[in-house]
Amino acid sequence: MSAAVQLRNSDLASAVAEAREAYVAARPASRALHERARQVMPGGNTRTVLVYSPFPTAMESGEGCYLRDIDGRDYLDLCGEYTAGLFGHSEKRIHDAVRAALGRGINLAAVGEAETSLASLVCGRFPSVELVRFTNSGTEANLMALTAARAFTGRDTVMAFRGGYHGGVLLFPLSGTNPATVPFPFVMADYNDIEGAVSVIRENADRLAAVIVEPMLGSGGCIPARLEFLAALRKATAEVGAVLIFDEVMTSRMSGGGLQQRLGVTPDMTTLGKYMAGGMSFGAFGGRGEIMGLFDGRIAHAGTFNNNVLSMAAGNVALGKIFTAEAAETLFDRGEAMRARLNDILARAGTVMHFTGIGSMATAQFRAGPIERPAPPTPEEEALRELFFFDMLASGIYLAKRGMIALSLPVGEAELDRLAAAVADFAEARAGLLPRA
Incomplete structure (x- = not known):
């Protein structure tokens, strides 16, 4: 030196x-x-x-x-x-919606109109989302999306990218592993490396259930995916019958229909979260009807607060009235x-x-x-x-x-x-x- x-x-x-x-x-x-x-x-x-x-x-x-x-x-x-x-800290329309929901009762232990209307808003915005289910966080949304992909394909392995983050139990450091990450069988590739990623997909074709990717790395440094990279993932996963999952928990804000709409690349499934319930706890996963249809009887999806009245009320206002396209x-x-x-x-x-x-x-x-x-x-x-x-x-x-x-x-x-x-x-x-x- x-x-x-x-x-x-x-x-x-x-x-x-x-x-x-x-x-x-x-x-x-x-x-x-x-x-x-x-x-x-x-x-x-x-x-x-x-x-x-x-x-x-x-x-x-x-x-x-x-x-x-x-x-x-x-x-x-x-x-x-x-x-x-x-929405910042004091958006009056969201505050009013939350107060009104509180006034009608907090834990109703039942379905309600608000969740259907919020689901309709989400399905209407994102090109890949034909059917959707709610969770309490983006972490849960990614876990459930991967579970669905594994059940749908009958395979077990997930491909992720070094430096990616998909929630507190789906963290992929640049070297080694995180002890909190769920013990799914993972194979790794480098972000924006088309040749390397496609090679990993093809090498694991018979056991690969899903590829999960952020269209822009969030905690990994706000590094955008190249369009050609996402397009190559779309093509390669379709060839081997693996489910392509876009984690748009952060990037869904990039247009009325997320980064997938802006870039013109449609995955099989999308995960969402963060702002979409106006600051209340929220997550969602959705995608093709044939995949999401597994939750109509075959896969149980519990969660006491999945459709909690505060998130549902705030989400309808946040997506339906404030954060328009x-x-x-x-x-x-x-x-x-x-x-x-x-x-x-x-x-x-x-x-x-x-x-x-x-x-x-x-x-x-x-x-x-x-x-x-x-x-x-x-x-x-x-x-x-x-x-x-x-x-x-x-x-x-x-x-x-x-x-x-x-x-x-x-x-x-x-x-x-x-x-x-x-x-x-x-x-x-x-x-x-x-x-x-």
């Missing part, structure tokens, strides 16, 4: 240490809460993605696209609850413009730092593009990502620790101007630490 690189890494470590110290000093209440939480919850939390060193910021309230933490600090919310917070298109265009603006700022600053993504989702990257698949981060990249996160918090902007942005509908031009200014300030203030173009 050259002396210049050694000095730069030393300076980077010092900058991160200083940012951490400032972070701790500004959040005594969050620190105290974390210490109490550790006494009753392992790690001091019940949701791993929200935790980071030295301790996570605890939020007290939200309004519109803004948050306030328990130390009284305000933030522009660009985390967007990892895409679930599409026109609203989805407007949000998509706003996100495309945002990412182009941020990347122009960074390019003019002379750094390879840039944002990947599609539409209203983006993730900060600290290596040269184009990036087609996730790769293990270098220690320098990890340090820069942490520094960016702390600097954004210091600027009053809250985003995911991994550098992901998910726009919500209340985010307007003033908020995007604020983000652009903060990124420009970061590029200028940290110019000596950022990798150069």
